[in-house]
Amino acid sequence: MTEDRSTRLKRLRMRSMRRGIKEMDIILSRYADIRLTELDAAQLDTYDALLSENDQDLYQWVTGQVPPPSSFSALIADISGMALASK
Numbered sequence: 001m002t003e004d005r006s007t008r009l010k011r012l013r014m015r016s017m018r019r020g021i022k023e024m025d026i027i028l029s030r031y032a033d034i035r036l037t038e039l040d041a042a043q044l045d046t047y048d049a050l051l052s053e054n055d056q057d058l059y060q061w062v063t064g065q066v067p068p069p070s071s072f073s074a075l076i077a078d079i080s081g082m083a084l085a086s087k
Contacts, residue, residue: 009037013029013036021059031083047075049071053072062079
């Protein structure tokens, strides 16, 4: 059974808010609120996969401490750009 787009967006928003570390809650919640509705199905697949990654790794990727895997590089660049723009 596949979920409809509306249900998927709600699930991804919730997973963006309920991370392991507060910094990632804030960064990913803001990103989800602003960008999720703009993403196509393939981009949502990538974001969904990203949410399965460890928060410590995600934080290092988003802050530029460690380069992200190539499969996430464009998405991480978008998330990082949005995080920096909010400062």
